[in-house]
Amino acid sequence: xxxxxxxxxxxxxxxxxxxxxRLVEAVSRTEDIAPHTVLMREGGLHDxxxxxxxxxxxxxxxxxxxxxxxxxxxxxxxxxGLHGIHTESADYTVATLTPSxxxxxxxxxxxxxxxxxxxxxxxxxxxxxxxxxxxCAALTNVGQRPGxxxxxxxxxxxxxxxxxxxxxxxxxxxxxxxYRDIADMLGFTEVxxxxxxxxxxxxxxLLNDRTSVVVSDVDGLKxxxxxxxxxx
Amino acid sequence: xxxxxxxxxxxxxxxxxxxxxRLVEAVSRTEDIAPHTVLMREGGLHDxxxxxxxxxxxxxxxxxxxxxxxxxxxxxxxxxGLHGIHTESADYTVATLTPSxxxxxxxxxxxxxxxxxxxxxxxxxxxxxxxxxxxCAALTNVGQRPGxxxxxxxxxxxxxxxxxxxxxxxxxxxxxxxYRDIADMLGFTEVxxxxxxxxxxxxxxLLNDRTSVVVSDVDGLKxxxxxxxxxx
DNA sequence: CGACTATTTGACTTAGTTCAAGTGCTGTGG
DNA sequence: CCACAGCACTTGAACTAAGTCAAATAGTCG
Numbered sequence: 001x002x003x004x005x006x007x008x009x010x011x012x013x014x015x016x017x018x019x020x021x022r023l024v025e026a027v028s029r030t031e032d033i034a035p036h037t038v039l040m041r042e043g044g045l046h047d048x049x050x051x052x053x054x055x056x057x058x059x060x061x062x063x064x065x066x067x068x069x070x071x072x073x074x075x076x077x078x079x080x081g082l083h084g085i086h087t088e089s090a091d092y093t094v095a096t097l098t099p100s101x102x103x104x105x106x107x108x109x110x111x112x113x114x115x116x117x118x119x120x121x122x123x124x125x126x127x128x129x130x131x132x133x134x135x136c137a138a139l140t141n142v143g144q145r146p147g148x149x150x151x152x153x154x155x156x157x158x159x160x161x162x163x164x165x166x167x168x169x170x171x172x173x174x175x176x177x178x179y180r181d182i183a184d185m186l187g188f189t190e191v192x193x194x195x196x197x198x199x200x201x202x203x204x205x206l207l208n209d210r211t212s213v214v215v216s217d218v219d220g221l222k223x224x225x226x227x228x229x230x231x232x
Numbered sequence: 233x234x235x236x237x238x239x240x241x242x243x244x245x246x247x248x249x250x251x252x253x254r255l256v257e258a259v260s261r262t263e264d265i266a267p268h269t270v271l272m273r274e275g276g277l278h279d280x281x282x283x284x285x286x287x288x289x290x291x292x293x294x295x296x297x298x299x300x301x302x303x304x305x306x307x308x309x310x311x312x313g314l315h316g317i318h319t320e321s322a323d324y325t326v327a328t329l330t331p332s333x334x335x336x337x338x339x340x341x342x343x344x345x346x347x348x349x350x351x352x353x354x355x356x357x358x359x360x361x362x363x364x365x366x367x368c369a370a371l372t373n374v375g376q377r378p379g380x381x382x383x384x385x386x387x388x389x390x391x392x393x394x395x396x397x398x399x400x401x402x403x404x405x406x407x408x409x410x411y412r413d414i415a416d417m418l419g420f421t422e423v424x425x426x427x428x429x430x431x432x433x434x435x436x437x438l439l440n441d442r443t444s445v446v447v448s449d450v451d452g453l454k455x456x457x458x459x460x461x462x463x464x
Numbered sequence: 465c466g467a468c469t470a471t472t473t474g475a476c477t478t479a480g481t482t483c484a485a486g487t488g489c490t491g492t493g494g
Numbered sequence: 495c496c497a498c499a500g501c502a503c504t505t506g507a508a509c510t511a512a513g514t515c516a517a518a519t520a521g522t523c524g
């Protein structure tokens with residue numbers, strides 16, 4: 001199964017061949033989306049959702065002073081708004097970071113899934129629970145860990161998620177985020193993000209440049225970050 | 233309807249009289265629980281969940297260095313583990329803070345709800361989405377706001393949630409948390425929590441002692457906190 | 465009363481921010 | 495192919511919010 005959306009769901013639940021077929025079908029009509037395009041706006045009505053098939057996106061909330069908190073990021077296979085039957089408005093803005101391919105899913109399609117397939121309903125429920133778990137982990141990370149450990153934890157999580165979709169090899173991956181993005185995820189400034197990377201390099205845990213990261217000591221990084229292995 | 237669980241769900245979705253009856257029935261056999269009792273343990277298996285009918289509880293994650301992050305708190309009407317059909321282990325530990333009354337819900341009961349009542353399924357889905365929204369807001373709060381504003385935001389949220397269950401009058405409420413608890417929710421130290429309260433008092437936004445809070449200027453507090461009104 | 469826990473305050477240290485100036489890519493137009 | 499503009503990253507120096515440590519105060523419960 002090469003479809004990243006279905007592959008992701010299969011990590012959490014079983015799906016019949018029929019259900020898998022339904023999902024693949026729903027996701028087969030894709031659109032190419034430019035970088036920095038808004039897919040869903042905080043507080044805006046949305047009728048259905050989207051599945052990200054390639055590329056990267058972020059979910060953020062804005063404060064009135066102009067600060068933003070990136071509350072989550074999306075890698076291929078991730079989705080939003082598939083439970084939108086229950087909310088009129090989105091909790092956060094979703095925007096692409098890179099050129100992406102996306103399948104938009106109508107409300108009717110989702111309703112059909114829920115009416116006809118308990119397996120798909122269960123899969124969507126699982127994905128929402130996973131999401132909650134990510135958010136709890138992110139809150140714990142931002143609330144409790146000092147800068148370098150916080151960055152290390154974030155990189156461990158990113159590594160796991162990229163590995164799950166085949167975008168990582170031996171601890172090496174392309175970094176889809178700018179330092180500003182990372183700062184807005186981890187609750188510090190761009191300058192501090194830069195210094196936290198410096199620190200991890202000094203400690204011999206990783207090498208990186210503007211566009212990529214090579215984790216030279218994966219276990220060391222996990223240990224330094226107190227990365228919760230049961231979580232991912 | 234005096235049942236806080238049903239009342240909470242009705243804030244988000246419609247439920248037929250039949251569905252309401254089912255929920256009330258499921259929640260009618262209650263247990264009295266002592267303060268500081270664990271209801272659910274992080275990483276532990278759980279077969280079913282609980283509904284909190286009176287009292288307060290917190291949900292927290294522990295780090296290996298002994299720090300904890302309180303990721304959420306529970307007021308009467310809140311629940312956990314009702315979607316546990318899909319996860320083997322809990323994401324966080326739940327423990328009571330005060331003497332509480334709790335109804336434990338078996339897996340069989342939940343499965344029955346999901347099989348027989350789309351309305352209840354929708355309600356449970358809504359509660360999980362609400363939960364996610366709280367977590368996003370909490371992450372944004374901890375990630376972006378300086379101490380006094382962060383505390384102010386937290387108090388605005390607490391005020392809203394207590395009002396919804398009738399535990400607030402005119403900006404006054406009993407504080408179920410110690411300063412240590414608040415510190416562990418907001419990502420600062422006990423000393424800093426104390427100083428943040430001092431600051432809000434200096435600003436004339438509230439009065440408080442160990443056990444209660446009187447918000448003397450609700451609008452001022454919301455404004456100071458940049459409290460997102462659409463969210464609650 | 466005495467033990468215990470929660471809160472408060474002061475003095476000091478430090479992690480992280482701010483400000484400002486740089487470097488170094490990368491894409492674009494001439 | 496080069497000049498230049500723009501953005502991301504980097505560094506240093508000064509500053510500030512928050513943490514740490516330690517001690518005092520104040521409720522609470524047996």
